[in-house]
Amino acid sequence: MNETAATSIPIAGNETSSVAPKRPVATKPERLDWPRKMISAIAPPLISFAIFLFVWSQIAGHVKVSFGSIPGPLAVWKQAEVLWNDHWIERQKEAQFYSELAKRRADFLAKNPGESFPDVKYAGPPTYFDQICTSLETVFTGFFIGSLIAVPAGILCGLSRPIHNALNPFIQIFKPVSPLAWLPIVMILVSALYNPPHPWFEKAFLTSAITVAMCSLWPTLINTALGVASIDKDYLNVARVLKLGWWKQIWKIILPATLPYIFTGLRLSLGVGWMVLIAAEMLAQNPGLGKFVWDMFQNGSSQTLAQIMVAVFTIGIIGFALDRLMLLLQRLVSYDAKGI
């Protein structure tokens, strides 16, 4: 009786129920509490996901496009399986190719000792998982280049007003530029400037990575500058009393004090980078997820839409995972554990 009174929501104007006894909420033993917490944490997303799948499957059959109807969840799942199987079939083929190649090489060398056997590589198409790996490589390369520029530039901006004032117009102007605008410039520059005889990277890879870097360095730069500018003055006074040198001051005081800000920036940057990458890969034809989506769009088979949807989910899930990864790193390195 008492419990119902305590848990019921007081209704405005209803005097009797709003004067609920002000005793502390009944403390139940914890072991009874945790399953309820688990359920309340897991059930809502499960339910909303189920509703999403249901609505999707209901709508899917009714929308006709040029190559049949929109695929439902099941069709998409089937395509995911197909892509998965394709990957392993392709791997088998590749292994077979190389074992045959080794045999041929051995035969050739036995017959013609001293001569060199041409180095042949397997030329099969990249599988879906190869494309995911390429995308991840590209985004991390671009993110790394961007951070390498952004963190020192941010520290300088935060330390010195004149440098901040000098760089600020560029930051403000270039920050909102879309990756699609950068890409042609980067493409032209890369093909003009990057022509080594034995290239380490493919041009498309480099173009995408640089575009990612161009777009993803801004959040890190701005956050680092903000972090440095808002360092507690006491820490700087400590540095002055101890007469720390410039490098030591950066290394021992400024960098650790700014680390939480830097990592917030890096986390935002990686998110932006991942988003930019897909667009960049579509246009630069870097063999990654973006190119996969574009190729599927171009070939227009009956599986096109389903496979693109698989790609959409993959992109989303990987983006989420990258964000969690950065959050984890942020918590590991920052001295301030309030975020936990």
Place this chain on the structure above:
Amino acid sequence: MAFLNLQNVSKSYGVNGRRQEILRDVNLEVQNGEFVAIVGFSGAGKTTLISLIAGLIRPDEGKVTLSGSEIIKPGPDRGIVFQNYSLLPWLTVFENIFLAVEQCFPDWSATKKSTHTEKYIAMVNLTAARDKRPRELSGGMRQRVSVARALAMDPQILLLDEPLSALDALTRATLQDEISRIWSEDKKTVVMITNDPDEAIYLADRIVPLTAGPGATLGPSFAVEIPRPRDRQAINHDPHFKKLRREISGFMLNSKGERQTAVTKKLILPDIEPENLNLPRMNWRKTPLRRSEIKEETVK
């Protein structure tokens, strides 16, 4: 010439129009090995004064000298204990102190640096908390780390900026005893800033009150002639203690009283004249103009 010397030091903050004088004509002489306490109200410019001695800021006029040479910038020869500890939160107790040791004695071997650090951690009774970060320590423990860091630099003079004001009464008493013990061990020159006359009398050789700001200056010195070691309980009944306390409090309250009388007040008097309804009014102005009178008066 005195060990630490402040000559006609003045310091103001702010731009021309709203320039506020914090310290005016401050003169202070501290002898080598002396423990001087500067007592003042909050906001009187105590931290400004200690920052001047530390070299964190420069005076507008006058000069601060330490053993004959003028103080231009901060340095490890003046160990300072900041009011809010200023420990680096990403370093452990050991690392915080080690950073200072490393910086002051770069020629020492690594083992010598560590033993030196350990010695000062032991001196403030924190050996058990050696590898903890400041966040895991209580306020009193943090302040002790801060004191250990300043002492480990082996400074010529130790500057304490309200070191105990953020602590509860019990911790405060314990730390006072500890500061007293440490001081009696190596007799460094100490300038301590505090807002508590009792604390000043318990610890210092000489007490210099700072008048209330703005434009604060130092009053006459009060020598504390209570023999050491001082007993916290017995001291309360010491007639000299009572007299000192009365004199210092009296001086400070007086200085505050004098200041308050010089206040210029701006009063906005209510408009009590009846409204003249016959005056033509612009139609967009719904309410008639009122003539509030602004009166300025200086109360002496």
